[in-house]
Amino acid sequence: MLRPMVQPAAIQHMSAAEYLAWERGQLEKHEFHRGEVFAMAGGSMRHNFLANAIGGELRAAFRGKKCHVLSPDQKVAIVPGERFVYPDAVVVCDGAETDSLAKDVLANPRILVEVLS
Numbered sequence: 001m002l003r004p005m006v007q008p009a010a011i012q013h014m015s016a017a018e019y020l021a022w023e024r025g026q027l028e029k030h031e032f033h034r035g036e037v038f039a040m041a042g043g044s045m046r047h048n049f050l051a052n053a054i055g056g057e058l059r060a061a062f063r064g065k066k067c068h069v070l071s072p073d074q075k076v077a078i079v080p081g082e083r084f085v086y087p088d089a090v091v092v093c094d095g096a097e098t099d100s101l102a103k104d105v106l107a108n109p110r111i112l113v114e115v116l117s
Contacts, residue, residue, distance in 0.1 A: 013037075016081040020102045032084040040086060047117045051088035054113050058091055067093040067110065076106045089113040 014022065019032045029040045043051065051072060058069045070090040077084055077099040084105060091111035099105035 016084070017101055019084065020105070029086050031086060034082050043115075044117055047088075047115050050115045051113070054115065055089045058089055058111070058113070062091060062093075065093070066095075067091055068096075070106070074106055075102075075104065076109050076112065077101075078112075080107060085112075085114075087112040088115045 013035045023030050031038045055069055072086055072088050074090050075084055075086055076090055080099055090109050093110045096106055097108040099107045
């Protein structure tokens with residue numbers, strides 16, 4: 001199976017708008033911090049177990065409330081235009097707001113969870 005050509009993560013510095021456009025075409029996820037791009041490593045089985053368990057606990061805790069738990073595929077703007085990440089779990093309440101640069105980036109997370117391996 002042929003994989004589409006992607007640009008390598010060797011691109012070290014770019015604007016937030018350039019990062020958002022570039023990352024949409026990548027097969028792997030990358031985080032962004034003040035112009036620097038970081039390729040994300042795959043999680044271990046233990047990491048995945050813990051992240052999934054935390055997501056389940058958060059869903060149970062917020063059941064019946066105006067909050068939703070989102071998966072690690074949800075990109076989040078921590079600081080708009082400066083920091084974009086993929087947390088292991090995200091909680092958003094009272095409706096999702098998106099980043100001004102990209103409508104697929106969550107701008108108003110209530111809770112972020114990162115499992116450290």
